[in-house]
Amino acid sequence: MALEAAIRPETAAFLVEPIQGEAGIVVPPVGYLRAVREICSRHNILMIADEVQTGLGRTGKLLACDHEAVKPDAPILGKALGGGLLPIPMFLARADVMAVFQPGDHGSTFGGNPLACAVARTALEILERDQLAQRAEELGSYLLARLGELRHPAIRAVRGRGLLIGLDLWPQWVSARSFCEELMRCGVLSKETHQSVVRLAPPLTITRAQVDQALGAIEAVLDTITSPQPSPTPVRGDALPA
Ligand SMILES: Cc1ncc(COP(=O)(O)O)c(C=O)c1O
Structure with missing residues (x-):
């Protein structure tokens, strides 16, 4: 693995997103995270998981x-x-990792803000009470399967896990940005990552009926795309050398 080759004596940690969000919902192969864990432990470096997008259900x-x-x-x-x-x-980290910080090492004006912490505690309680992770698993599997059934030449791939799904589109057919804007006009909010991936990350409280509504909107937008876009006219200087 490239990780092992990159480790130097001064390497302290490896920071990884378990699924890359901004990079286009890139799901690693099964076993990747386990291999990362094993390599980090063997070299005594910290495995830091950025679960900002993927975490909490x-x-x-x-x-x-x-x-x-x-x-x-x-x-x-x-x-x-x-x-x-x-x-x-x-x-979050174990006590021996956190103990590396001494008072004054790290400052933050709003770090540990009591109101935000109270909101976070309640958010965690609701996550557990309403079994939102399980809901994401069920509705996400359904959404992923239904998207996978769509047959349209503009679709390059559909991938994701739970309610974090990327609809990868061929840029010759449509840009992800304009696709998201069309979806917005149909009442569905999404956000493109890179130029070709429509990221679907709805609230975990979404209902099955709302998922179906979003699927209807996606199909309606796809129906409006009937041919690849003509390539932009080359301007002088764009031509590749012969
Ligand atoms: C994967 C990931 N890590 C970190 C961040 C930064 O988080 P924050 O905006 O809370 O500083 C983001 C923000 O979008 C993110 O997507």
């Missing part, structure tokens, strides 16, 4: 690392932790 487990029963030394959380209300990120 979104992929169908509390943490995405749970899918491989892997325990990172330090998960990073955010986004959902604030229950969609207040911004609060969090770095």
Whole structure:
């Protein structure tokens, strides 16, 4: 694995997203996280899992690392932790890791803000009470399967886990940005990552009927795309050397 080759004597940690969000919902092969865990332990470096997008139920487990029963030394959380209300990120680690920090090493004006912490505690309680991870697993599997059944030449791939799904589109047919804008006009909010991937990350409280509504909107937008876009006219200087 490239990770092992990159480790130097001064390497302290490997920071990894269990599923890359901004990079286009890139799901690693089964066993990847377990291999990372093993390499980090063998070289005595910390495995830090950035679960800001994947954490807190979104992929169908509390943490995405749970899918491989892997325990990172330090998960990073955010986004959902604030229950969609207040911004609060969090770095969690064992006592011996946290003990490296001495008072004054690290400052943050709003770090540990009491109101945000109270909101986060309630968000975690609701996550458990309403079994939102299980809901993400069920509705996400359904959404992924239904998207996988769509047959349209503009679709390059569909991938994801739980309610974190990427609809990868051929840029010759449509840009992900314009696809998201069309979806917005149909009442469905999504966000493109890179130029070709429509990221679907609905609230974990979404209902089956709302998932069906979103699928209807996606099909309606796909129906409007009937041919590849003509390539932009080359301008002088664009031509490749013969
Ligand atoms: C994977 C990932 N890590 C970290 C961050 C940064 O989180 P915050 O905006 O809470 O600082 C983001 C924000 O989008 C993210 O997607």
